Amino acid sequence: xxxxxxxxxxxxxxxxxxxxxxxxxxxxxxxxxxxxxxxxxxxxxxxxxxxxxxxxxxxxxxxxxxxxxxxxxxxxxxxxxxxxxxxxxxxxxxxxxxxxxxxxxxxxxxxx
Amino acid sequence: xxxxxxxxxxxxxxxxxxxxxxxxxxxxxxxxxxxxxxxxxxxxxxxxxxxxxxxxxxxxxxxxxxxxxxxxxxxxxxxxxxxxxxxxxxxxxxxxxxxxxxxxxxxxxxxxx
Numbered sequence: 001x002x003x004x005x006x007x008x009x010x011x012x013x014x015x016x017x018x019x020x021x022x023x024x025x026x027x028x029x030x031x032x033x034x035x036x037x038x039x040x041x042x043x044x045x046x047x048x049x050x051x052x053x054x055x056x057x058x059x060x061x062x063x064x065x066x067x068x069x070x071x072x073x074x075x076x077x078x079x080x081x082x083x084x085x086x087x088x089x090x091x092x093x094x095x096x097x098x099x100x101x102x103x104x105x106x107x108x109x110x111x112x
Numbered sequence: 113x114x115x116x117x118x119x120x121x122x123x124x125x126x127x128x129x130x131x132x133x134x135x136x137x138x139x140x141x142x143x144x145x146x147x148x149x150x151x152x153x154x155x156x157x158x159x160x161x162x163x164x165x166x167x168x169x170x171x172x173x174x175x176x177x178x179x180x181x182x183x184x185x186x187x188x189x190x191x192x193x194x195x196x197x198x199x200x201x202x203x204x205x206x207x208x209x210x211x212x213x214x215x216x217x218x219x220x221x222x223x224x225x
Binding site for chain 2: 004006031033041042043045048088090092094098099100101102103104105106108
């Protein structure tokens with residue numbers, strides 16, 4: 001079955017370290033997204049990519065970086081510049097504008 | 113700017129009771145509308161979507177939603193709630209360009225036995 005795989009499910013890092021979250025999809029979707037979710041808050045868009053080798057900042061891009069070298073993959077790096085990195089991170093993809101988003105099961109990142 | 117509001121942060125209903133979760137949006141054109149459900153520690157699952165046509169749409173798990181253009185609303189309903197429906201529910205607007213999606217803040221549903 002097609003879907004989105006996020007790994008790992010739980011990730012622990014020390015403050016000051018960069019960490020990369022993986023997101024892979026086999027849905028043949030062009031567009032991919034990264035969202036951050038904090039307790040009691042909705043989804044906030046970090047970055048999105050509508051085509052390979054192109055991506056755009058979302059509402060809270062500071063302290064994050066992405067790459068889109070392959071259609072299937074959209075890794076997110078949480079850098080040491082991100083002041084409050086502890087959160088639940090969701091990756092999503094969609095076939096085209098207006099089509100529903102498909103979500104992965106998320107990665108919970110804890111930085112101490 | 114486009115926005116989605118879900119006026120109820122938390123709703124508690126008894127098992128077997130009916131449910132209505134409210135969603136209002138602000139968008140210049142007729143939007144694509146979605147409802148998602150999220151269980152703790154999981155991703156979001158699509159419940160239903162509205163693109164055009166019949167304003168009453170049926171989704172999975174016995175949910176339905178009604179699009180009312182005059183009220184800019186897309187409320188989610190279920191006639192009889194099950195304990196397994198306890199989760200967080202998100203309303204979302206799909207756009208034709210740019211970031212493509214705007215999400216509401218979510219409504220947490222608790223179900224009493």
